[in-house]
Amino acid sequence: MASNSNAETIINALQAGDSHAIEALYAHHREGFFRWASYRFEGNRQDFEDAWQDAIIAFYQQVIQGKLLHLRHEVRTWLYAVGYKRLLNNKRKLKRILWKDQIDDALVVIDFEQESVDPEKIKFLHAALKSMSSQCRELLVARYYQNLGIEEIQQNWNLKNSNTTSATLSRCLGRLKDCFKKTFTTFSNG
Amino acid sequence: MDEIAQDLIERYHQNALNPEEKREFQRRINTDDDFAKEVQWHELALEAIRLEGEKELRRRLTTKGIELDKKAPKRPTTFSWLWVLLMVVVLALGLWFIYPKSTRDEATSPTAPTEKAFPTLPSSPKSLDPAPDPPQAQIKPASVDGKKVFAAYFEPYRDESLELSVRGNAAEKPSPQEYFQQLYWEGKYSAALIAFDSLNSFAQQDKTNLFLKANCLLHAKQGKTAASILEDMTQKGPSRFMEQVPWYLALSYLQTGQIEKAMSVLDEIVEKKGVHFENATQLYQALK
Known part of the structure; x- marks a missing residue:
């Protein structure tokens, strides 16, 4: 399927750490999604923007985590379907749909649901990360969110060598865990 | 470990x-x-x-x-149709003037006296466009109906930053200013104008509120009052709507039939290559 070769190109680029690929994907289908969503939902541009960003972020995370390696549909269809679900979950009023398209078909197959995290937990996790140096934060995000390799991180952050990079990452991750341990110990003692 | x-x-x-x-x-x-x-x-x-x-x-x-969004300002999908319609109207009116009147007369009355063979420009635009009450002395006797052109180009200003976040505080009653902006965002311009009047004097001087009010006024076909607000804004120095104000000022002039003034402002926008550069260029050409 021609569309899937396109999907594979994007997936490969993201897996290779090409962070611009996700911005290009976001930009490429954005207006189309807004238009499509506005035919289906009562909502304003900001609602559609939020849904679109969620869909893009979900796609990125699924790819990076290795959960999405192949697509049965076009990338666009996957994104629209996830954005559609997001708008439904946010109780956006659905307009009367007079026609069906491939997104409706895809919805049956795409069973991806975004996890919701307890807001209190989010606050706590943010606070823990905020207590760290900005370099530590950036390094951890690069390694564990963007999936960048040690060599790439070493080059991007001008670190001495790969050993130093690994050690720095390990220290930063250790500090973050210590922060959690400390908080939980305080809670359980108090 | x-x-x-x-x-x-x-x-x-x-x-x-x-x-x-x-x-x-x-x-x-x-x-x-x-x-x-x-x-x-x-x-x-x-x-x-x-x-x-x-x-x-x-x-x-x-x-x-x-x-x-900055690169491609939002346009309604009907815009292109309106633009085509506008071009047809302008073209038709242009032809009406350019095409010798006598030729038209000849077509209907081939035996007309020779004096009628010479084209005579209409003495006043009123003969073609009987606008009941032209507001200013400097109205250009042009073939363009400012109001029609205005209608083709005017779209109340919108950007996402104007939308009030309602998540999490839906139960709270909005302040008068929030209420005004909310009405504006929802496209209830007449109601927004009423809400504006209930704002305190400080809020009524706020540049965002004033700019939105001017848009409501334009929507309510009160271009003269809108123009006076926008003129005031251009004189009071920079605001976040610095690039928007001239465009809406030009439209205010257009709505009130002040074509020369509108063209002069459009000319400035084109020269400065501001955010409305393309629209201003098209509109300027259409008015020319």
Whole structure:
């Protein structure tokens, strides 16, 4: 399927750490999604923007985590379907749909649901990360969110060598865990 | 926790364990409490990093979105049709003037006296466009109906920053200013004008509120009052709507039939190559 070769190109680029690929994907289908969503939902541009960003972020995370390696549909269809679900979950009023398209078909197959995290937990996790140096934060995000390799991180952050990079990452991750341990110990003692 | 265990945990989360290592991982989780706890800390750390990464990515996407919106200002889908319609009207009116009147007369009355063969320009635009009450002396006797052109180009200003966030505080009663802006955002311009009058004097001087009011006035076909607000804004120095004000001022002039003034403002926009450069260029050409 021609569309899937396109999907594979994007997936490969993201897996290779090409962070611009996700911005290009976001930009490429954005207006189309807004238009499509506005035919289906009562909502304003900001609602559609939020849904679109969620869909893009979900796609990125699924790819990076290795959960999405192949697509049965076009990338666009996957994104629209996830954005559609997001708008439904946010109780956006659905307009009367007079026609069906491939997104409706895809919805049956795409069973991806975004996890919701307890807001209190989010606050706590943010606070823990905020207590760290900005370099530590950036390094951890690069390694564990963007999936960048040690060599790439070493080059991007001008670190001495790969050993130093690994050690720095390990220290930063250790500090973050210590922060959690400390908080939980305080809670359980108090 | 020893380094081997740390490595095992990390590689487990990267899906990089071979079957034997996976078994070892499961065994330790079941038999070693410290190891099981360490796995939990690791997962919590990964979740925190994921949230931070997501926040960062969302920030980048938002910036990209703003860039895209700036490059391609939002247009309703009907715009192109309106533009075509406008061009047809302008063309038809243009032909009406350019095409010798006598030729038209000849067509209907081939035996007309020779004096009628000479084209005579209409003495006043009123003969073609009987606008009941031209507001200013400097109205250009042009073939363009300012109001029609205005209608083709006017679209109340909108950008996402104007939308009030309602999430989480839906139960709270909005302040008068929020109410005014909310009405504006919802496109209830007449109601917004009424709401504006109930704002305190400080809020009534706020540049955002004034700019929105001017848009409401334009929507209500009160171009003269809108123009006076916008003229005032251009004189009072910079605001976040610096690039928008001249465009809406030009439209106000257009609505009130002050074509010369509108053209002069449009000319400035074109020269400065502002955000409405393309529209201003088209409109200027259409008015010319």
